[in-house]
Amino acid sequence: MRIVVDEQPIEYAEGDSVAVAIVRADQHPQHGGALCLAGDCGNCCAEIDGVAFTRTCLTAARPGLRVNRHPAVGAPPLHPDPPVNPVASPNHVASTVQRERADVVVIGAGESGTAAASAARAEGRAVTVLAGELGHDVVGVYPGPLVIVRLADGDMLHVHAHDVVIATGAAELHPVCDGNMLRGIFTAGAAEKLSATGVDLGMVATVELEQLRSIEGSDGHVTGVVTADGTSTPCHSLIVTSRHTSPRDLLARMVSDPHVHAAGAAGAHFELPPCPTTGVVCACSKVTVDDLQMVWDKGFQHLELIKRASLCGTGTCQGGACMPHLRAFVTAKSGQAAAPFTGRPASRQLTIGEAAADMHLDPFRRTALHDEHIALGARMDRFGGWWRPWNYGDYLDEYWAVREGVSLGDVSTLGKMIVSGPDVVEALERIYPTTIHDIRPGRSRYVLLLNERGHLIDDGMVCRETSVDGTDRFVLTFTSGGASFAEAWIRDWIESWGLDVHVLDRTLALSAINVTGPLASELLRRVGLDEPPRFLQHVHADVAGVPCHVLRLSFTGEASFELHHPRIHSVELWQALMAAGSDLGVRPHGLQALFALRLEKGHVIVGMDTEMDSTPRRLNMDWAVKLDKPNFIGRTALLRTADLDDRRRLFGMTMDGPAPVEGAPIWVDGQIVGHVTSSFHSPGLGKTVMLGWQKHTPFADTVTIDDRPALVTHPPFYDAEGARARA
């Protein structure tokens, strides 16, 4: 059985880790450095099946496994396009996350871990033991506590625990002296493992770390060792023992949680080894004692500063091998005991693919008409959290269909809410800056939604229904992107006011189709709506046999009827309208046309034309605010700012020639005073119409955009009297 190291097959024995197999061939997984074979250092990391920085001591050898050693100088290469679902290796993307709950998680199955597990079980608590020998690679302990584990088969395990006991024991020390990056150096534990698997280390010398002066070598391999008394001993392999050990406390140092406990050696006080004088301290980042001395002499006299200045401890093993030596250095130099630096997750490296395992982002929502749009050739775009048609080919065709004929728009994404109850009028008067109580049943009104700061957060319609049993009932609409926020907003306010109002969010239950254009009424008559409502009225009626709430309004500037209907009937209603209007030239319109149409009317789109702090005054929408109402959200802020000098205003603008890019700066006297938020060269009007901000006073009547003059005006640009919307 053979693995392949740097394209050379190497024999291995049953049960070998990759590191053991490499040592068995008298090679080194890197280019030198002591091996602990316990997962504590980074000296055995190599690229395995395309994943660099994989600990070969923790990877089982299997036939054909490919190992590429990291380059001796420089970093391992980036592979541009790894395979998506590699069969050969578990190391690429973990596909599965197992989840467990436990009263107590014990990390480590040594003496302390076993004792802790027994004690917890004796108290009747459910215990999960995680240990390397059981195939668990504990990556991190997070607040919760949540323990993240990589399993031997490549899956991930997330354990939610009430208590976590970290009983990871202590690590052997790596030698720090001249020659410590040679091949052929092993800790006592590594030597024991190698001996147990029958690896021949050749002529061996065993030296206590505290007695070690230097290691001699040639061609990168150990040839002998010099001890403190000056004795030189030839050897092929050097085994380093130590009176000192180092707590494996990285997991314990990474989380501050009263339910995370360190037990046994992992949490015990340790005596630091002697201060190192020569050699490489941090093999991962190639930091020598001389480097530490240099940064110390330059004034970096703080453990964290030394770490950052030398990079000691910031490599693959996160200080696993170098921390005791680094602390010994700082303690000796400063005369004060140096505590270890903060532990950072992840303690064991996992790939980005493994971290992302089983993670999902929120789905993008589709309307009931999604497939209809696709069949009609729509280019879909995400807007306000939904997939929506951007256009169906040529948005100007759609524009003209609305202006001269009839067109359908899928507005299912609009927020739709029924509110009712004894206190509903009071609640809406407080929520909206507009007067609500005088809306008559069957009528509707355009409203702004403000936050406490008086900034516009949404807009929509308030439709009053005919009262049933004397109980008031309203239908509210919101923008597509604002609907879910609005629901929480309104529920929370009503709750906090203690008002008796019933809120029913119908956004996902109801679809809506906007029938718009001068022939809209005609189309609706053909499908059974004999008396379409008048402007700003709304009725309940069957349309093409589908029960609809029909809202007459206008965003496009033409007569428009929003048909709100149960989602399950959407496709049949859409198809009936398309069929009934085929000789009227009915066609659907997408967002691109809608944005152009509404711009001709000067209607703002929240989030496109407005900014996060747009007050009604800044939007020229003071008409939609009744400051003389006793109380509404945002009133206090609007009163405070009403008398303040305001330097910002959204204006309409017109100019000849093509439309400037949305976002184009607006200039006055060579200064930028604002920018265009929406622009459209209107084929119907024969000029370019725009909305845009001026943020310097006095506001100018003429401005320069794209080196061309533009006239500042007040919208609407189209049908200023609204005759077409009311027709």
Add this chain to the structure above:
Amino acid sequence: MNEFVETLLELTWHEPKSSYDVVIIGGGGHGLATAYYLATRHGITNVAVIEADYIGSGNSGRNTTIIRANYGIPESIRFYNHSVDLYRNLEAETGCRIMHANKGLIWMAHTESGMRAERSRVQLNNACGVETVLVDPIEIKRLCPQVDLTGGGRYPVLGASFHVPGSTARHDRVVWAYAQGAMHRGVHVLQGTSVTGLLRDGDRVVGVKTSRGDISAGIVMSAVGGDVSTIAAHAGLRLPVRTHPLQAFVTNGYAQGLGPIVSSTDLLCYVSQTARGQMLIGHEFERESSYSRQSSFQFLQSCSLKMAYLLPFVRNLKILRQWTGRCDISADFSPIMGFTGVEGLVITTGWGTWGFKGIPAGGEQMAELIATGRTPDLIAPFALSRFAADHPMADQGSTGTR
């Protein structure tokens, strides 16, 4: 020796005096840069910078080291562009190798509204003299061949704005460059010294109470990050600032291969490759406000997934470590610099997730304000008084947050 320990300059430490002309609270980038510019531009060296932990231990040592000026309002574009210029010359000026690297920054858009925002950014940047160009998917692929233009089949890349001056520099080196430059000219930097209160003479702030005794000052500046509300409260000052955790992570170091800084306006995550070869990956700040510096696995999970969508090659890279900083987010997502209305106390705060890029310009301008007693034009729009006057500098879309 690794290549990152070679050219460090020398830090000189002093025992505290009982009085200074200027006391700066906070030994991060902004505090130390202000001290540096006070010394180099205005000859004011009787200055102490007081740091509770070690210099650069806060957000200056926890950020994702990106330098850019591709903002959405002229006031911010001008300010950050000045900072970009100062950064470009910082190595020459200080003699300290800050590892400044001009890489260019790709801000990818995945929707029509995202494209609309990037078109707008390009327009306004260029009008203010900042080179940001609109690029199509073919050009994105040329700039960064590793980008998956389908966005994992979920976030198709429609285009991007490419901010030509986008750069990175090693964050610690920036802190140390300013520290040593200030120290060399006589500024005292006091590490491990906590400010526990402010000395008052009537309404006026006349010094600081510290864990090592009282220190009087002609003027006190707070350049504190994370705990700024606490410092301000000592002066009876309430700031329009919330503090949120911000997380980031790095992979191990690999051979250089990712050219530009890559960012997604939709996924709100970004990556650059450091001089050490690590992929340095960040995200928007956490929704819940908190002073916690605990890292979460949820962040690592979702940020990893988003990165794998955009740049599939990262899936095989080994994560080295993750960490958390604390961001002071002002009410309009822009910094707050200048006078506070409290005599003797000036402030630089509200640095949110954009503090690193503002260090040189913020320090230089605050030094001028302290030295002259007047607010320089470049930072006048960012005065604290803008909130009471309702003249906010709202530009959330440029902050990489939502």
